[in-house]
Amino acid sequence: MITTDQIKEWGIVGAGGAGFPTHVKLSAKAGTFIVNAAECEPLLHKDKEILLHHSKLFFTGLRTCMQLIGAQHAIIGIKGKYQELIDLLQPYCTKDITIFPLRNFYPAGDEISLIYETTGRAVAAGQLPITQDVVVQNVETIYNIGRQQPVTTSFLTVGGAVAKTMSVEVPIGVSYRQVLSWAEPLVENYAVIAGGPMMGKLCTDLDQPVVKSSGGLLVFPKDHQLIQRHQIMGDEKAVAKIGRAACDQCSICTELCPRSLLGHPVKPHLAMRNLIFSDGVFKADQSMTHTLSCCECNLCTLMACPEGLYPSQSCIYNKRQLSQAKITHQGGGEQGVHPLISYRRMPMEKVMSRLDLNRFVNKGPLMDIPEEITKVRVPLQQHIGAPCQPLVKQGDRVEAGQKIATCSTNLGAEIHASIAGEVVMVDQVAVTIEKKAELAQ
Numbered sequence: 001m002i003t004t005d006q007i008k009e010w011g012i013v014g015a016g017g018a019g020f021p022t023h024v025k026l027s028a029k030a031g032t033f034i035v036n037a038a039e040c041e042p043l044l045h046k047d048k049e050i051l052l053h054h055s056k057l058f059f060t061g062l063r064t065c066m067q068l069i070g071a072q073h074a075i076i077g078i079k080g081k082y083q084e085l086i087d088l089l090q091p092y093c094t095k096d097i098t099i100f101p102l103r104n105f106y107p108a109g110d111e112i113s114l115i116y117e118t119t120g121r122a123v124a125a126g127q128l129p130i131t132q133d134v135v136v137q138n139v140e141t142i143y144n145i146g147r148q149q150p151v152t153t154s155f156l157t158v159g160g161a162v163a164k165t166m167s168v169e170v171p172i173g174v175s176y177r178q179v180l181s182w183a184e185p186l187v188e189n190y191a192v193i194a195g196g197p198m199m200g201k202l203c204t205d206l207d208q209p210v211v212k213s214s215g216g217l218l219v220f221p222k223d224h225q226l227i228q229r230h231q232i233m234g235d236e237k238a239v240a241k242i243g244r245a246a247c248d249q250c251s252i253c254t255e256l257c258p259r260s261l262l263g264h265p266v267k268p269h270l271a272m273r274n275l276i277f278s279d280g281v282f283k284a285d286q287s288m289t290h291t292l293s294c295c296e297c298n299l300c301t302l303m304a305c306p307e308g309l310y311p312s313q314s315c316i317y318n319k320r321q322l323s324q325a326k327i328t329h330q331g332g333g334e335q336g337v338h339p340l341i342s343y344r345r346m347p348m349e350k351v352m353s354r355l356d357l358n359r360f361v362n363k364g365p366l367m368d369i370p371e372e373i374t375k376v377r378v379p380l381q382q383h384i385g386a387p388c389q390p391l392v393k394q395g396d397r398v399e400a401g402q403k404i405a406t407c408s409t410n411l412g413a414e415i416h417a418s419i420a421g422e423v424v425m426v427d428q429v430a431v432t433i434e435k436k437a438e439l440a441q
């Protein structure tokens, strides 16, 4: 039987988010294990491709997760519109593993929304899923457990304005630039969002490396509305200035907020109201702790606000102030699940059309990478918690899968070489490995 120590040794972290160490998550005991296969970010398809091409290993990983947490039941939450994929997975399911077809809304993959949709249980604000006897894990993480080997690759979809939309499995540490070149961007003047269009981040450095939690690289013309919106989203001063000048307090952002619909206290319109009365200052006091239950889905900014304002960023920048000041939510403000929740879910069709995404190919077939990777820069921190300490030095020769950095605390994950070669640089943030010609022979 696989243990959490082995999972730590393999360096497995949550492949779909901030990189929470998987061995820590699977140390909990819970009756229900939920697979987050919602993949609700537009244009991303790598999880579906993993399920399609690696179902057997995925189910091996799923059974391991169930054993580790002692779950009697597992639920695979996947969009009902992918009926062919569901049919393919069905033969692997037994009476303790069921598939829950999700409706096609955003953000169906928000962990708390997923738990509510699949079990009817509402996790309270500031609480973890374990309080509802549930552990949630995403597809790629479960697949990595099923593989039973160190994590040296990451899956991502490359899409948007490209000639070849694809999902690929790449060695960790390869540059975004190299991955993008395989997809052949169709426009010269383009910008890249790392992740999905809703929650991804505008990429400022194409030489940065793919990490364990990478999920997508999306190319857009620089004048596409999403690029312009994401540019402002990353500018704290602009968000504050626009917020204090233009919000009419209609509160549609709060009415459509998925966390608010689940009864959490977050009220983006109040975060915007604060900007009006605080002259654009993100305050750090108890009156703003409602923002801590924002899941940063950006639905309020990119879809709900009729004025095109930035309520999600008002919440996010406020959360940062609160966490710097170490102010936590003291409870209160919860309202119970909204009776109209199922009518207020944001249909994906609307997201696609409002964000002008229908003009791009919405598929990401899994393809082999077209060239050998001869250089990687493997970051020492790809997870929540302390960074790893390197175990190798310049000039060392390493094999793919060899441990090259280790974490001294439990909240961390080991790092392994993703290609064989020579260590050409070790600095504060990464180990660079190159496959030199003489080594390749």
Ligand code: SF4
Residues within 6 Å of the ligand: 246, 247, 248, 249, 250, 251, 252, 253, 254, 268, 269, 272, 304, 305, 306, 307, 308, 309, 310, 311
């Ligand atoms: S941010 Fe937009 S949706 Fe929210 S209250 Fe202001 S104008 Fe309305």
Ligand code: SF4
Residues within 6 Å of the ligand: 253, 256, 257, 258, 259, 260, 266, 267, 268, 293, 294, 295, 296, 297, 298, 299, 300, 301, 311, 312, 315
């Ligand atoms: S980003 Fe906006 S819609 Fe999403 S949880 Fe936060 S406040 Fe709610």
